Amino acid sequence: MQNELKRNATLQTQAGSPAEMVTIRVNGLPIQAPQGANLLEVLQASGFPVPSLCYLKGMPGIGACRLCLVELAGDHRLHAACSTQVREGMEVSTHSPRVMEARRTVLQLLLAGHPNDCLFCQRSGDCDLQTLAVQYGVRHRDYETVLRPLPPDRSSPALAYDPQKCILCQRCVRVCSEVQAVEAIGLVRRGMRMQVAPPLGVDWATSGCVSCGQCSLACPTGALTEKDDVSRVWEALQDPDRVVVAQIAPAVRVSAAELWGGPATNGTPGPNGVPGDFSGQLVSALKAMGFHAVFDTQFAADLTIMEESRELLQRLQRGERLPLFTSCCPAWVRFLERHFPDQVPHLSSCRSPQGMLSSVLRHIYPQVAGLDPEQVTVVSIMPCTAKKDEASRPELSSDGRPETEIVLTTRELGRMLRQAGIDPRALPPQPFDDPLGESTGAAAIFGASGGVAEAALREAYSVVTGQIPPRPAFQAVRGWDDLRSVEIEMGNVTVRCAVVSGLKGARRLLETGAYRNYHFIEVMACPGGCVDGGGQPRHAPLARIQRRAAGLHAIDDEKPHYVSHQNPAIQRIYQEFLGEPGSAVAHRLLHTTYAPVDLDQLLAQG
Amino acid sequence: MKVLPLPVDSPHAATHPSSDRPSIIILLQEVQEKHGYLPRQEVIRCAHEAGISVAQAYGVASFYNFFKLAPPGKHTIRVCLGTACHVQGAQGLLQQLQSELGIETGETTPDGLFSLETVACLGACSMSPALVIDGEVFGRVNPRQVPRILGRYRRRE
Ligand code: SF4
Ligand code: SF4
Ligand code: SF4
Ligand code: FES
Ligand code: FES
Numbered sequence: 086m087q088n089e090l091k092r093n094a095t096l097q098t099q100a101g102s103p104a105e106m107v108t109i110r111v112n113g114l115p116i117q118a119p120q121g122a123n124l125l126e127v128l129q130a131s132g133f134p135v136p137s138l139c140y141l142k143g144m145p146g147i148g149a150c151r152l153c154l155v156e157l158a159g160d161h162r163l164h165a166a167c168s169t170q171v172r173e174g175m176e177v178s179t180h181s182p183r184v185m186e187a188r189r190t191v192l193q194l195l196l197a198g199h200p201n202d203c204l205f206c207q208r209s210g211d212c213d214l215q216t217l218a219v220q221y222g223v224r225h226r227d228y229e230t231v232l233r234p235l236p237p238d239r240s241s242p243a244l245a246y247d248p249q250k251c252i253l254c255q256r257c258v259r260v261c262s263e264v265q266a267v268e269a270i271g272l273v274r275r276g277m278r279m280q281v282a283p284p285l286g287v288d289w290a291t292s293g294c295v296s297c298g299q300c301s302l303a304c305p306t307g308a309l310t311e312k313d314d315v316s317r318v319w320e321a322l323q324d325p326d327r328v329v330v331a332q333i334a335p336a337v338r339v340s341a342a343e344l345w346g347g348p349a350t351n352g353t354p355g356p357n358g359v360p361g362d363f364s365g366q367l368v369s370a371l372k373a374m375g376f377h378a379v380f381d382t383q384f385a386a387d388l389t390i391m392e393e394s395r396e397l398l399q400r401l402q403r404g405e406r407l408p409l410f411t412s413c414c415p416a417w418v419r420f421l422e423r424h425f426p427d428q429v430p431h432l433s434s435c436r437s438p439q440g441m442l443s444s445v446l447r448h449i450y451p452q453v454a455g456l457d458p459e460q461v462t463v464v465s466i467m468p469c470t471a472k473k474d475e476a477s478r479p480e481l482s483s484d485g486r487p488e489t490e491i492v493l494t495t496r497e498l499g500r501m502l503r504q505a506g507i508d509p510r511a512l513p514p515q516p517f518d519d520p521l522g523e524s525t526g527a528a529a530i531f532g533a534s535g536g537v538a539e540a541a542l543r544e545a546y547s548v549v550t551g552q553i554p555p556r557p558a559f560q561a562v563r564g565w566d567d568l569r570s571v572e573i574e575m576g577n578v579t580v581r582c583a584v585v586s587g588l589k590g591a592r593r594l595l596e597t598g599a600y601r602n603y604h605f606i607e608v609m610a611c612p613g614g615c616v617d618g619g620g621q622p623r624h625a626p627l628a629r630i631q632r633r634a635a636g637l638h639a640i641d642d643e644k645p646h647y648v649s650h651q652n653p654a655i656q657r658i659y660q661e662f663l664g665e666p667g668s669a670v671a672h673r674l675l676h677t678t679y680a681p682v683d684l685d686q687l688l689a690q691g
Numbered sequence: 692m693k694v695l696p697l698p699v700d701s702p703h704a705a706t707h708p709s710s711d712r713p714s715i716i717i718l719l720q721e722v723q724e725k726h727g728y729l730p731r732q733e734v735i736r737c738a739h740e741a742g743i744s745v746a747q748a749y750g751v752a753s754f755y756n757f758f759k760l761a762p763p764g765k766h767t768i769r770v771c772l773g774t775a776c777h778v779q780g781a782q783g784l785l786q787q788l789q790s791e792l793g794i795e796t797g798e799t800t801p802d803g804l805f806s807l808e809t810v811a812c813l814g815a816c817s818m819s820p821a822l823v824i825d826g827e828v829f830g831r832v833n834p835r836q837v838p839r840i841l842g843r844y845r846r847r848e
Contacts, residue, residue, distance in 0.1 A: 234790070258746075268744035273753045278795060284749030285731050286760075293745075561694050574693040688745060689731045 107173035112180070118171045125153050125166035133179045136188065136217050138195075138305045139254035140167040142626075144263060150254050151191045152217070156181045163187055192221055197228035199306075200249050206307040207500075211623065213305035214252065233277050240288035242477040243296035243312055243470040243619075248280035251308035257281055257300035264612065266589035267420065269294040281309070285688050293423055293684050297416035297588065297610040298470030298494075298619015311470050311494045311620055315501045318464055318491050322375040327462045330450075331371050332442050333517075334382040336468040336532030336615035337495050338364035339636035343622045343629070344499035345510050360636040365514020367466070367498075370507050372515065378454075381517040382465065383524030385442035386531045386540070388658070389413060390649035392675055393435045393537075394544035395666040397605055401578060406430050408583075408603040411537050413437040415475035416610035416619075418679065420588055425595050426681030431606075434676040438531065439465050439472050440481050443488040444674045445521065449662050453520075459484075464491045466498050468532065468618030471610065480677050494620025523654040526641030533634035534586035534614035535562040535569065538607035542573060542582065543648045549576040553648055563638075565613065565631070568594065570603065580604050587612035712742040715751050719758055728759035761799040764806035766844050769823045770796075773812030776819040780834075784820050785809065787834035791841060804845065 104119035111133055118127040125146065128135045138150040146153075146167030153166040158176035163184060166177075178184065196218065203209045235248035255272060258281060262268040269292050273282045283292030301309050321329050339360045368379045397409050412418055412433040421429050436444065443463045451458040465472065469492075475481065476489040493501065502509060516522060527543055530536030542559040546552075561571045562582065567590035570583040583600070585591045585608040594600045611618050616633040617625065625633075646652055663671045718737040722729055729752055738748035752758045770776075770785045785796070788807060792800050799806040815821040818830025829840060 234793075262744065262746070268746050271744070271746035271750040273750055274795070275754050276795070284745045285734065559694060572693075572695040685735050685745075689735060691731060 109175040111177045122171045124169040154187050155179050156184050193227040207310050208307035238289050240290035243473040245312050246309050250306050256303040257309050260299050260303045266592040295416045295419035296471040296474035314491050315497050321462050328377045328460045329462045331376045331379045331464045332382045333466045338362050339633040340621050359632050366509040366512050368515045369512035370509035374505050378518040380521040382438045383528035384521045385438035386528035387649040387652045387655050388441050389438050390540045390544045391666045393433050394541045408606045411607045414610050416471035417608040422681050423684045429679050429681040436677045441675050447488045462490045465489050466493050468495050468615045468621045470619040520654040525646035525652045526644035527649045529637050529640040532615040532637050534609050535584045538562045538584050546575045547648050549578050715741040715748050728762050756797040764799040765804050766825050767806050769808045769810045771813045771821045772809045775816035779819040781820040783834050787837045791837050
C-alpha cells in the first residue's frame with residue numbers, strides 16, 4: 086500500500102515532469118503508457134491481467150516466479166513483464182502459444198513442489214496459486230510431486246508458516262524489510278531446503294518479528310497466514326460453563342463487508358463507495374452465532390484517550406520522558422521492545438483498547454451483569470494479527486487466563502460466519518450491548534492513521550481550555566504520508582506532534598534521533614493504520630483502503646459526541662468504578678508494563 | 692487554537708547505507724578462517740559491520756556450502772563424487788545420507804555427531820561408490836547400507 090503511494094509520487098515527478106507518453110501494441114491493440122513504466126502494471130491496467138505471483142505493486146520486479154512471461158516482437162526470448170520497462174513501439178503478446186505453454190510449465194513446476202492440500206487449506210478460495218490453476222485449466226499434475234522435507238513453524242501466537250506451501254516468491258521478505266524495515270525474516274539455505282525464516286535457525290516467536298502480519302497480507306498462497314483460532318471460538322461457544330462475549334474493533338466495521346463481495350445491503354454505502362458502518366450487522370451475526378453480548382472496542386478507545394491524554398499533559402507539565410509514544414498498536418510496542426529497547430520508557434503505559442476492554446469485561450462487567458467472573462470469556466474481533474500476540478502477553482492475564490482469551494482477525498470472522506452459514510449483509514442491524522457499547526467519534530477514527538493523535542489532541546484541548554474544540558479540529562494529522570507532523574497551540578500549551586504510518590517511518594524517526602523534536606508521537610505499524618491491518622481482507626488496493634478510512638471519518642462525523650469524555654458511559658465508569666483518569670484503580674486495570682529485550686542476544690542464544 | 696503543519700523531518704534513510712561498508716562475504720570468510728565455522732554471535736557482528744540485517748547475513752551464510760554454520764561434528768563423513776563413484780551412483784548415496792542425517796552437504800547434525808562433506812576422488816575408484824568416515828574407507832556402498840554404517844558410529848556414543 087505504502088509502495089503504491091510512493092509509485093504514484095514517482096510517476097508524476099520523474100525528472101521533474103510527467104513521464105513522456107509512448108504507444109505500444111499489446112496483442113495488436115495500441116496502448117498509451119509512460120515511457121519506462123513497468124510493463125506488467127501497464128498490461129494489468131489495460132485489460133490484460135497477466136498473472137503474477139511475486140510482483141509487489143510499486144516495487145521493482147524481481148522476476149522470481151516467471152508467471153508474467155510475455156513475448157516481445159523481434160525477441161526470441163520470453164520476458165518477465167514485471168521486470169520489463171515500456172519502450173516506444175514495443176509489441177507485446179500476452180497469450181501467444183509459446184507464452185501459454187511456458188506459463189503452464191511454470192505453473193506445473195510450482196505445483197510439483199506443492200502439497201495436494203487445497204481442501205484443508207485456510208487460503209482455499211482466496212489463494213492466488215489456486216486461482217491460477219483454475220484459470221489455466223490445470224486438471225492433473227505433469228510432474229511427480231516432490232515436497233520439500235521442511236516442518237512448519239507455528240511458534241508465533243500471531244502467524245503460521247508452512248514451508249511446503251511456500252513458492253519462494255519473497256513477497257513476505259520484501260514487505261518485512263522494504264515496507265516495514267523490520268527485517269525479521271529472509272530466504273535461508275538453498276535448493277530443496279530453501280525456505281523463509283528468521284535468521285540463525287531461531288523460530289518466528291523468538292525472532293525480531295513484531296507480528297504486524299503485513300507479510301500475511303502479501304503472501305499469495307497458504308504458506309504464511311494468520312494463526313487460525315476459529316475452532317477455539319467454536320469450542321468456547323459450545324461450552325455451557327462459559328459466557329462468551331465479543332468486542333469489535335473500529336477498523337473491522339468498514340472492511341468486513343468486503344468479505345461478502347461488497348457493502349452491506351442494509352448498511353448503505355455512502356458516496357464514492359465509502360463503506361457504511363457494518364457493525365450493526367456484525368453484532369446481529371455474532372449474536373446469532375451464540376455470543377452472549379457484543380461490545381464495542383470503541384468504548385475502550387475513548388477510555389484509552391481519557392488515560393493517555395492525561396498522561397501526555399502530565400508528562401508535558403513535568404517535562405519527563407518526552408516524547409510520549411502511543412501504545413495502542415501492539416506491533417509497534419513489540420518493535421520498540423525488540424529493536425529499540427532503550428526507547429521503551431517513552432511508551433505510554435496505557436493498554437491498547439483491546440486490552441482495556443477485556444480488563445473491564447473481566448473485572449467490572451461481571452459485577453454489573455451479575456455474572457461469575459470465572460465464566461466470562463472474551464473474544465475480540467480485530468483487523469490485526471499483532472493483537473493475538475498482545476493477548477498472549479503475561480502482563481495481560483489474570484487468574485491464569487489471558488484477559489482477551491481469543492483474538493479473531495477480520496478474515497477469520499469471515500470464515501467463521503461462512504462455516505455457520507450466516508450472511509451478515511442480510512441481517513437487521515442491532516446496537517452494541519450497553520453500557521460498554523457507547524462511543525464517540527474520537528474513538529471511531531482510531532482505525533485510521535492519525536486517528537489516535539487526533540482524538541488525544543481533542544481531549545487534551547478540552548482539558549487545557551475547558552472547551553470542546555470546534556469541528557473539524559486537528560485534521561492536519563490525517564493523511565497517507567508515512568510521516569506527518571504538526572505544532573499545536575492550545576491555551577498556554579504547545580504540542581509538537583508527529584504521526585507515523587508504517588514501521589519504516591518509525592525506524593527512520595528513531596534511528597536519526599528526530600523523534601526528540603516532538604512531544605507526542607502516534608505510531609501505527611501498518612501503513613495507513615488498522616484499516617490496512619495485517620488481519621484485514623487481502624488484495625485491497627490503495628483506493629479501497631482509503632475508502633475504509635473515509636468510512637471511519639464518516640462515522641466520526643455522524644456521532645453526536647466529538648471528544649472522548651463526552652461519552653456518557655465513560656463518565657459513568659469513572660464515577661462508579663475508576664475514579665479519576667490515572668487513579669490507582671485505573672492504573673491496575675487499564676495500564677501495563679513492557680519487556681524490552683536485547684534482540685542480538687535473543688538471536689545469539691537461539 | 693493554532694495548528695501548524697511542520698516540515699516533516701526527512702533525514703536520509705539512516706537504515707543501511709551500504710556502499711562504503713565491507714562485503715558480508717569477505718567478513719564471513721574471515722570468521723570462518725579463524726573459527727573453522729561461523730559462530731552465531733559472529734554472524735550478528737558481521738551483519739552490523741556490513742550494515743545489513745542479520746536475516747540478510749544469515750541468508751548469505753546459509754546459501755553457500757563453504758560456510759559452516761556449526762562446528763564440525765564428532766565424525767566427518769566424506770562422500771566421493773569423483774567420476775568413477777558418480778557412475779556407480781554416488782548421488783543416490785549422498786541423498787540417502789542427507790535424508791538419513793537430516794542435513795545438507797556442509798552441515799552438522801543438531802546432535803553434533805556427524806558432519807557431511809563431499810570430495811572429488813578418494814583414490815579408491817576400484818571400490819566405487821566410496822565414502823570415508825574419519826579416515827575409515829567404506830567401498831561399494833549401497834544406499835541401503837547407510838543406516839547400518841551410521842548405526843555403528845551412533846552406538847559407540
Ligand atoms: S509479521 Fe511483520 S515483522 Fe513479522 S515477519 Fe511479517 S512483516 Fe515481518
Ligand atoms: S511465505 Fe508466501 S510470500 Fe513468503 S515467499 Fe513463501 S509464498 Fe511467498
Ligand atoms: S496498525 Fe493496527 S492492525 Fe496494524 S499492527 Fe497496529 S494495531 Fe494492529
Ligand atoms: S510476477 Fe513477474 S516473475 Fe513473478
Ligand atoms: S571417484 Fe570415487 S574414489 Fe575415485
